[in-house]
Amino acid sequence: MLAGKQGLFSGSDVWMTLMFQKEVAQRLAAQPSTPHRGRLAVMTQSLCNTKTVYQVPSTVFVPKPKVDASVVQLTPRISHMDGDKAEIYAVLENILRFYFTKRRKTIGHITRRLSKEVSLPDPVAADLEVIMDFKARPEDITTEQFWQVAVLFHKYKVAIQ
Incomplete structure (x- = not known):
C-alpha cells in the first residue's frame, strides 16, 4: 500500500513516528557498512527517510519487558520514486x-x-x-x-x- 500510495498513504506528506523493539529500529535505520544493514533497511529506506528519534528503556513500561524500545520517524522519499x-x-x-x-x-x-x-x-x-x-x-x-x-x-x- 505504501509503495502504491493507496488508502492511508495516498497523501503526499504522510510521515509516521512508530515505536519498535530496539533491534528492529536499528535494522530499519541501519546505514551502509553497518552490522544491522539488511533487506529490511533497504526496503524501508527506499520509501522513507528513517531517523531514530530516541531510545526508550524497558524500565518505563509496566510490566517491564526484557528489551528496550526505540522511536523511529519515517518520512516519505518522493524524489527517486517516479515512474513505475x-x-x-x-x-x-x-x-x-x-x-x-x-x-x-x-x-x-x-x-x-x-x-x-x-x-x-x-x-x-x-x-x-x-x-x-x-x-x-x-x-x-x-x-x-x-x-x-x-x-x-x-x-x-x-x-x-
Whole structure:
C-alpha cells in the first residue's frame, strides 16, 4: 500500500513516528557498512527517510519487558520514486532477496551467480559494474545504488525469481 500510495498513504506528506523493539529500529535505520544493514533497511529506506528519534528503556513500561524500545520517524522519499514505482519496488524486493541471502559474498561473486541463473543483457552487466563496487558486500551498497539496479532490471525486463 505504501509503495502504491493507496488508502492511508495516498497523501503526499504522510510521515509516521512508530515505536519498535530496539533491534528492529536499528535494522530499519541501519546505514551502509553497518552490522544491522539488511533487506529490511533497504526496503524501508527506499520509501522513507528513517531517523531514530530516541531510545526508550524497558524500565518505563509496566510490566517491564526484557528489551528496550526505540522511536523511529519515517518520512516519505518522493524524489527517486517516479515512474513505475510499484513495479520497480517489486523488482527491488527480488534483487534484495537474491543479494542478501548471500550477504557474506562479494557483489561481484553474487552478480556472477545471478548471471548464470538469469540472462543479463550486455548493457545491464556493464552498468552493474558502474553502479556497484564488485568488491563490496551487500550491506555496503547504498539504497540509491540498489534502486538504480532495480530501475535497470525493470527497464531491460530482467526477472529474478
